[in-house]
Amino acid sequence: MSRVRICRVGESQFAAALLPREAAMPEGLSTRSGRRDAARFAVYRNNVGVGLTRALERRYPVTLRLVGEDFFRAMAREYVALAPPTSPVMLAYGSQFPEFVENFPPAAGIAYLADVARLEDAMASAFHAADEACLAMDALMAIPPDQLGDVRLTAHPAARLVSSPHPVGTIYARHGQDAVSPVTHWCAETVLVTRPHIRCEMQVLPVEEAGFAAALFSDEALGPAAEQAASRGGFDFGRALLRLVSAGAFSAAVNSAEKEARHA
Amino acid sequence: MSIAFSKRGPRLGFFEVHAENYMGEGGLPHHQLRSIAERYPLSLHGVGLSIGGEGDLDRDHLKRLRRLVERYRPASFSEHLAWSTHESAFFNDLLPLPYTPETLERVARHVAEAQDILGVRMLLENPSTYLVFEESTIDEIDFLAAVSNRTGCGLLLDVNNVVVSSINHRLDPFAYVDRFPLDKVGEIHLAGYDEVTDEAGERLLIDAHASEILPDVFDLYRHTLRRFGPLPTLIEWDNDVPEFPLLFAEAERVTAALQEAWRLQPEAAARRSAA
Numbered sequence: 214m215s216r217v218r219i220c221r222v223g224e225s226q227f228a229a230a231l232l233p234r235e236a237a238m239p240e241g242l243s244t245r246s247g248r249r250d251a252a253r254f255a256v257y258r259n260n261v262g263v264g265l266t267r268a269l270e271r272r273y274p275v276t277l278r279l280v281g282e283d284f285f286r287a288m289a290r291e292y293v294a295l296a297p298p299t300s301p302v303m304l305a306y307g308s309q310f311p312e313f314v315e316n317f318p319p320a321a322g323i324a325y326l327a328d329v330a331r332l333e334d335a336m337a338s339a340f341h342a343a344d345e346a347c348l349a350m351d352a353l354m355a356i357p358p359d360q361l362g363d364v365r366l367t368a369h370p371a372a373r374l375v376s377s378p379h380p381v382g383t384i385y386a387r388h389g390q391d392a393v394s395p396v397t398h399w400c401a402e403t404v405l406v407t408r409p410h411i412r413c414e415m416q417v418l419p420v421e422e423a424g425f426a427a428a429l430f431s432d433e434a435l436g437p438a439a440e441q442a443a444s445r446g447g448f449d450f451g452r453a454l455l456r457l458v459s460a461g462a463f464s465a466a467v468n469s470a471e472k473e474a475r476h477a
Numbered sequence: 478m479s480i481a482f483s484k485r486g487p488r489l490g491f492f493e494v495h496a497e498n499y500m501g502e503g504g505l506p507h508h509q510l511r512s513i514a515e516r517y518p519l520s521l522h523g524v525g526l527s528i529g530g531e532g533d534l535d536r537d538h539l540k541r542l543r544r545l546v547e548r549y550r551p552a553s554f555s556e557h558l559a560w561s562t563h564e565s566a567f568f569n570d571l572l573p574l575p576y577t578p579e580t581l582e583r584v585a586r587h588v589a590e591a592q593d594i595l596g597v598r599m600l601l602e603n604p605s606t607y608l609v610f611e612e613s614t615i616d617e618i619d620f621l622a623a624v625s626n627r628t629g630c631g632l633l634l635d636v637n638n639v640v641v642s643s644i645n646h647r648l649d650p651f652a653y654v655d656r657f658p659l660d661k662v663g664e665i666h667l668a669g670y671d672e673v674t675d676e677a678g679e680r681l682l683i684d685a686h687a688s689e690i691l692p693d694v695f696d697l698y699r700h701t702l703r704r705f706g707p708l709p710t711l712i713e714w715d716n717d718v719p720e721f722p723l724l725f726a727e728a729e730r731v732t733a734a735l736q737e738a739w740r741l742q743p744e745a746a747a748r749r750s751a752a
Contacts, residue, residue: 221612224531227572228563242608244675245646252675253607253645256683257572264569298567301525301538302500341501370502411505 230254231261232294265293265306272307272337275388276314276330279323288317304341308334325379332381332415335373335406339413342371347409347461353454360468362436366429367465371408374430377401382417403427409461416460421445422453429457434469487725490732491552493520493711500541514549520664520711521551525567528587528601529574530560539594546595553664553709555600555633556591558584558621575610576620584620585627592630600663601625602633605641605684617642622658632658635666636698637690637713641682650693654701662705667698667731668713687716689727695734702738710735 220241230236238254266289270277277285292313298306311334314320315327347369356364375381382404383396403423406415418426425448428438435454442448457463492513499506513519526538546554559571574580592599601624603617615623621632634657643650669688675681690698690712702708710731714724 219611222575222610224560224563224574228566228568231568241611243611244677245609245648247611248677250608250676252673253681256607256681257570260570261568268569298569299565301497301527301535301562301567301569302541303497303525303567303569304501339504341504341506344503344507371504408504411508 231258232297234294262290262293265297266290268303269293269307269310273310273330273333275333275385276326278388278393279326279329279384280320284319288314288320291317305338308338310334325377325381325384328375328377328379328381329384331377332375332385332404332406335375335404336413336415339371339373339406339408342369342408345370345464347407348458348463348465350455350458353458353466356466356468362434362439363469364435365432365467365469366435366463367467368430369407369461369464371406371413372430372462373406374403374426375406376403376423376427380417382415385415405457405460405462407461414460418456419447419453421447422456425453426457426462429463489517489725489728491518491520491709491711493522493553495715496521496523496542496545496554497525499545510549514551518552519549520553520555520709521545521549523554523556524571525561526556526587526591527560527562528556528591529558529572529580529584530562530587531583532562532564534587534590535562539591542591543595546597551597553600554595554597555602555664557602557604558624559604571604573604573606573608573610576613576615576617578615581615581620581623585624588624588628588630592628598630600631600633602635602666603638603642605635605638605682607645607681607683609646618653618656618658622661625658625661631663632661633664633666634662634701635668636701637666637668637670637694638684640691640694640697641670641684644680644682650697651700654697654704659705662708665698665701665708665710666713667694667710670694685716686713688714689723690730695730698731699734699737702734703741706742707735707738 222239222241226239230239238249238251242254243249244253266286269289269292270285280288292310296309296313311327311330314330320326348366378401380396380398380400380402382402387394387396403418403426404415405418405426406413408414421442424445425438425442428441429435439450442453494510499510501507523542526534526542528534557571560574561568561570561572588599588601601621603621624630625632639653640650643653667690668684668686669691671683671685671687673681673683712727712731714727718724
């Protein structure tokens with residue numbers, strides 16, 4: 214009997230069999246001798262699954278280290294099946310992963326895990342952010358002191374602020390080394406990520422400066438931001454501003470008073 | 478280890494990068510690519526255009542590619558006879574398509590559109606495959622040659638893919654190279670493969686890019702050079718990438734084979750460089 218039914222494999226059937234755990238191999242694919250062979254189709258399934266989870270492993274190395282390879286891969290496989298990339302630009306893939314981690318029941322016991330992932334996502338996106346010169350302290354010092362309060366600072370394209378009720382910056386730093394040392398002082402942290410030259414840097418801001426930084430990143434003028442921060446003890450306007458500017462947090466200073474004067 | 482480093486960097490013919498790795502706005506990747514492009518010819522190799530896909534080409538992705546072409550003026554742009562996007566999902570892998578008059582028409586349309594928007598002649602690469610589509614009616618080489626004839630695109634001959642597909646489908650890799658359209662080839666790829674067995678216990682080779690070039694691929698490469706003359710050749714090693722000296726030694730092995738090809742086939746070399 215030589216009558217053979219030729220089955221056409223649509224792209225949608227092929228695609229549907231790639232990610233689900235128990236998907237069957239589509240009809241219409243075979244070896245050249247006409248034998249169906251699931252081990253061969255599994256090469257595609259494995260390439261896709263491993264390729265996508267590996268992208269998450271590269272973006273979230275500390276998150277991986279905190280939970281171990283097996284746990285991370287199982288968690289990543291679920292994310293990948295739920296939210297495969299929607300663009301061929303893989304360097305942006307996985308930015309929703311921290312939110313997924315936060316709501317992933319098996320990870321519920323590790324309260325800080327999602328925030329560590331948020332910090333890693335901030336580092337990854339800062340790495341690829343647009344090139345722009347950082348605002349220098351000299352440029353700020355050229356502004357007449359009586360106008361400084363009206364100045365708004367433009368966040369540098371690579372600058373990120375990550376705030377957490379957990380010591381995420383310390384956890385991140387301790388897990389970036391070969392030997393992990395325990396975190397002794399458990400407290401909330403606000404971490405500033407910047408890219409002053411080509412490499413990304415991060416630092417934990419002093420607790421009294423966190424609100425000031427957040428206000429400036431929300432486009433608050435220097436005056437009101439400093440007044441709010443001063444209500445906390447220990448805040449020093451000059452020290453806080455110098456720390457942020459010299460880390461490369463901003464790319465421009467906009468003197469709104471001057472602008473208004475010019476427009477008048 | 479003798480590495481011919483000069484002040485201008487190691488002695489290498491050209492560099493190739495995956496276009497999609499340079500689609501961020503700025504930072505280290507562009508910084509490094511700029512300094513490579515200042516010293517060496519650059520080849521831009523796309524892995525995400527989904528030229529073999531059922532849907533229309535992604536216009537946003539074509540714009541991103543055009544931006545890179547304008548920014549770096551690469552000496553070459555190449556993509557794959559494969560698909561990777563279905564509807565909105567991108568699978569990050571080079572997936573196979575059946576070879577039929579219908580898919581030929583579609584691939585030729587996509588190649589023509591890409592060349593039109595990017596303003597360059599592209600090279601289309603032969604795939605590694607693990608299964609065949611029962612509906613296919615056109616031979617892979619005939620398919621590639623027809624796309625090239627219809628669109629004017631060149632072809633990228635991946636010698637590792639030839640070995641992988643030929644062993645997987647019980648075909649003769651040397652016969653594949655002998656039938657490949659000589660005058661269309663603008664570049665050669667080499668790489669290492671992985672080997673497992675299928676459900677029947679038969680050899681199943683997997684395109685892996687995670688090791689040195691294996692002897693059967695290197696033999697076929699020498700055979701290819703004897704037939705085609707020297708051609709720009711790239712080693713793809715993008716998983717488990719070793720330290721640079723090992724990578725460079727691998728490049729030196731290829732350079733030696735290319736020099737031998739120049740010696741043995743001066744007329745083929747002259748013919749190509751005149752073309």
